[in-house]
Amino acid sequence: MSKPVLRADARRNRARVLAAAEEAFAADGLAVPLDDIARLAGVGAGTVYRHFPSKEALFQAVVVERLEQYADEAQELIDSAAPASAFYDYLPRVIEQAARNRAMCEALGAAGGSTYKAETGERFRVNLGALLERAQSAGIVRSDIDTDDLRALIVGALAVERYAPGNQRVVQVLLDGLRVG
Amino acid sequence: MSKPVLRADARRNRARVLAAAEEAFAADGLAVPLDDIARLAGVGAGTVYRHFPSKEALFQAVVVERLEQYADEAQELIDSAAPASAFYDYLPRVIEQAARNRAMCEALGAAGGSTYKAETGERFRVNLGALLERAQSAGIVRSDIDTDDLRALIVGALAVERYAPGNQRVVQVLLDGLRVG
């Protein structure tokens, strides 16, 4: 249950694998062959499996790391920015970042996220909800949507971005739809 | 180049394969194994390949058929309904139909549709554009978006529907974003 203290080379290799996975998954999503990740990391396939029980688990690790970053960014805005600007700063930024990252598109878009969604990215969800509620209280965002609706909208925006990269107008339509009517 | 006149059983089997493919692709998308389709159609795998050069081609055939239906529906509304109601009738309907059909979600969402998109579904695209322009001329839809933007929005809506099925509110946000601001 605890950490049996990793050997130095093991620690180094683990970091390499994570970095390689981050890059490879971002570019090609879950579809990237695990051997490619191993080669990119400069290790053998067996080494990857020493550190992660499965390809899926490695993917999870990468995704969770990113979701924590997103949660951090949200937290900063919650702490320091006005409700209105915080919300409308954050949303396009997260959408753009995630759209450039196929791993995040697939992870966020996975219908329901069902199985393991429970704890994964909970902090992201909570902070997203906080940003939303503050914006709603400030009267700048329509009040008939909740956190899950917003998350769904982000998924939609990601699909749009992947379909027509860099199309500002379409994402703008989404944002305009959120404003109080 | 022409039709060498199909034998009766061949014609029957071709129809069965198409029907089975329609059902299977709708449920599971391109991921469904071709053997499953063959079994569902009550034929052998070889028979499927006698009628379609590849699984991908069969998928295409199914998708094109559906796109023609969508184009037909658009045409009817163009011919008989007022610009405003035509547009806002059509969009949710197509979104709902396509969302229930994984094949259509994947086909429409395929980034760019690049390779073969040229002619495939062109009639759908054209009619969609007509509905949009009429609604814009009537002053009921913002004028800063074009047909491709609208198509991208549909892709986004499909992603939303698949993520949170039956969520009326989210699709409503999209539609509201389209109205003149």
Place this chain on the structure above:
DNA sequence: GACCATACGGAACGCGCGTTCCGCTTGTCA
């Protein structure tokens, strides 16, 4: 009813990829 091109079924093939295994290497600690 017989002939034969057309069409059929499903076994077999090839390939890609996730995962496992095992003989060898290397960091660690006394």
Place this chain on the structure above:
DNA sequence: TGACAAGCGGAACGCGCGTTCCGTATGGTC
């Protein structure tokens, strides 16, 4: 510095699936 556990690489395995092949069946025709 020697010994041993921890870690490593990459070959090998198993499986799923798209595609092909070929011996058999059958609809159309005279």
